Amino acid sequence: MKLLKFLFFSIFLILLGCSKNQKNILSNISKPNILIIYLDDLGYGDVSAYNKGKIQTPNIDKLANNGLKFTNGYSSSATCSPSRYALLTGKYPWRNPNAKIITGGSLIIDTTEVTLPKVLNSNGYYSGIVGKWHLGLGNTKINYNSLISPGPNQVGFNYSYIMADTQDRVPCVYIENGKVVNLDDDDPIEVNFAVNSNFDDYNLPTGLNNPELTNMKWHHGHNGSIINGVPRIGYMKGGENALWSDIDMADHFLKKANEFLEENKENNFFLFYSLQQPHVPRTPHPRFEGLSGMGPRGDVILEADWCIGQIYKTLEKLDLLKNTLIILSSDNGPVLNDGYYDNAVELLGDHDPFGGLRGGKYSLFEAGTKVPFIAYWKNTIQSGVSNEIISQIDLLSSISSIVGDKFRSKDGQDLSNLILNNQGNGRKELIIEATTRTAFRSGDWVMIPPYNGVPVNKNVNIELGNSNEYKLFNIKNDPSQRVNLIKVNNIQLQKMIKRYKSIIGDDINSPEKLILE
Numbered sequence: 001m002k003l004l005k006f007l008f009f010s011i012f013l014i015l016l017g018c019s020k021n022q023k024n025i026l027s028n029i030s031k032p033n034i035l036i037i038y039l040d041d042l043g044y045g046d047v048s049a050y051n052k053g054k055i056q057t058p059n060i061d062k063l064a065n066n067g068l069k070f071t072n073g074y075s076s077s078a079t080c081s082p083s084r085y086a087l088l089t090g091k092y093p094w095r096n097p098n099a100k101i102i103t104g105g106s107l108i109i110d111t112t113e114v115t116l117p118k119v120l121n122s123n124g125y126y127s128g129i130v131g132k133w134h135l136g137l138g139n140t141k142i143n144y145n146s147l148i149s150p151g152p153n154q155v156g157f158n159y160s161y162i163m164a165d166t167q168d169r170v171p172c173v174y175i176e177n178g179k180v181v182n183l184d185d186d187d188p189i190e191v192n193f194a195v196n197s198n199f200d201d202y203n204l205p206t207g208l209n210n211p212e213l214t215n216m217k218w219h220h221g222h223n224g225s226i227i228n229g230v231p232r233i234g235y236m237k238g239g240e241n242a243l244w245s246d247i248d249m250a251d252h253f254l255k256k257a258n259e260f261l262e263e264n265k266e267n268n269f270f271l272f273y274s275l276q277q278p279h280v281p282r283t284p285h286p287r288f289e290g291l292s293g294m295g296p297r298g299d300v301i302l303e304a305d306w307c308i309g310q311i312y313k314t315l316e317k318l319d320l321l322k323n324t325l326i327i328l329s330s331d332n333g334p335v336l337n338d339g340y341y342d343n344a345v346e347l348l349g350d351h352d353p354f355g356g357l358r359g360g361k362y363s364l365f366e367a368g369t370k371v372p373f374i375a376y377w378k379n380t381i382q383s384g385v386s387n388e389i390i391s392q393i394d395l396l397s398s399i400s401s402i403v404g405d406k407f408r409s410k411d412g413q414d415l416s417n418l419i420l421n422n423q424g425n426g427r428k429e430l431i432i433e434a435t436t437r438t439a440f441r442s443g444d445w446v447m448i449p450p451y452n453g454v455p456v457n458k459n460v461n462i463e464l465g466n467s468n469e470y471k472l473f474n475i476k477n478d479p480s481q482r483v484n485l486i487k488v489n490n491i492q493l494q495k496m497i498k499r500y501k502s503i504i505g506d507d508i509n510s511p512e513k514l515i516l517e
């Protein structure tokens with residue numbers, strides 16, 4: 001009897017040991033740190049791992065070539081705020097009428113909504129964002145002189161160090177956990193986006209009235225207040241002490257991101273490192289000036305690539321690479337002239353930021369939303385290439401699954417097996433969005449409905465995807481979407497229209513924009 005008891009006890013101990021070991025392996029694997037490196041307007045062809053063009057991005061390439069490089073990775077929109085909304089909520093941006101490009105507007109994520117940082121926090125993570133936010137702040141007109149809320153800290157981030165909207169919009173200050181950094185109480189900030197004359201003393205210099213005071217010329221828009229010689233969108237006065245330095249912005253965000261990593265090396269952390277490059281105004285630090293031979297746009301891409309290399313080095317130094325999942329992507333496709341004369345067009349040479357795709361930022365064509373999309377996790381993700389379809393909208397559900405949480409977002413799919421093991425299918429279908437218009441990808445087919453509006457935005461010289469007829473492309477055979485197949489394959493077109501309408505449902509675009517026969 002004693003022997004039997006001993007045997008049972010031993011087996012119990014062995015089983016306990018096994019399950020403990022199993023659990024350890026699981027918890028190590030299933031709870032990596034999460035680092036999302038998010039660029040602003042970086043094109044599919046701007047990364048040398050995707051396009052052996054003129055520009056060299058060795059640090060991004062290192063992640064792409066030693067991790068999983070997706071060739072069919074999408075941002076959720078062809079502009080910034082909607083893409084960021086979708087990334088953090090896993091919901092299609094066209095479901096939210098406020099998910100449009102923000103200019104000083106209110107927070108567009110409901111504070112009760114489940115978000116990526118919230119899911120991670122509930123699994124023991126500490127979440128931070130460093131860099132561009134562009135999801136709105138406050139509920140009404142923002143007072144930059146007191147605590148700014150709600151913002152990133154109210155939708156799940158434990159720590160935030162952000163610029164509010166974009167580098168080309170006022171206010172040109174950093175905001176840390178809801179407080180403007182270095183703000184002098186005696187020099188309060190006033191901001192408005194309507195007209196300069198909203199200020200009491202309305203003789204502040206602007207790009208419109210005082211071009212002689214600018215060191216970067218505006219091409220379209222961008223003729224409001226002049227800060228650091230750069231004319232911006234909107235008007236701002238005060239806050240002199242708090243103004244950022246444009247040429248130091250990359251180094252500044254890098255320093256904050258590095259500090260976050262150092263401080264949280266013992267925690268499970270989520271860092272959303274949201275770089276401002278290569279969005280306008282392109283203001284490389286002088287040590288990158290001229291390096292690309294392509295003017296400021298190329299130079300800031302080199303600067304961003306260098307920053308990513310520095311972050312990699314920090315993870316290496318802190319011995320965090322083996323338990324950090326890195327996702328790198330861009331919020332929308334590329335644009336050359338986005339409102340300033342900065343030689344982006346003139347000095348492009350034979351570099352192709354669009355990677356052979358049609359359209360660009362703001363466009364329903366492929367270059368609007370097909371972006372570099374890379375997953376890297378040293379010793380866990382095998383190096384490889386995936387042609388499966390994946391969207392940033394899937395990141396919340398996939399990361400939730402990777403950390404062992406059950407939450408799945410409304411529109412996202414759990415593609416964790418694809419991300420970690422390059423196994424299983426990606427998406428079968430995807431709604432593509434550009435400035436509230438939508439299109440539909442199903443397998444190798446893309447269908448763009450007819451839309452009113454100009455076919456080409458002449459300012460930025462990008463084809464938007466508007467026309468008065470449906471468009472149907474097979475992007476496997478025709479990746480640059482040159483041949484409209486509506487007449488050749490009407491059956492496929494009708495199938496896609498039906499399916500598209502059934503997904504979009506009542507959320508269908510405003511009728512004045514969409515022409516549905």
Ligand code: NG6
Nearest residue numbers: 079080081101166220221222338339
């Ligand atoms: C547009 C700006 C553009 C850029 C964009 C937002 C004008 C004429 N154009 O309205 O320069 O700031 O908004 O870009 O003002 S995004 O990448 O943040 O979506």
Ligand code: CA
Nearest residue numbers: 040041080331
């Ligand atoms: Ca952008």
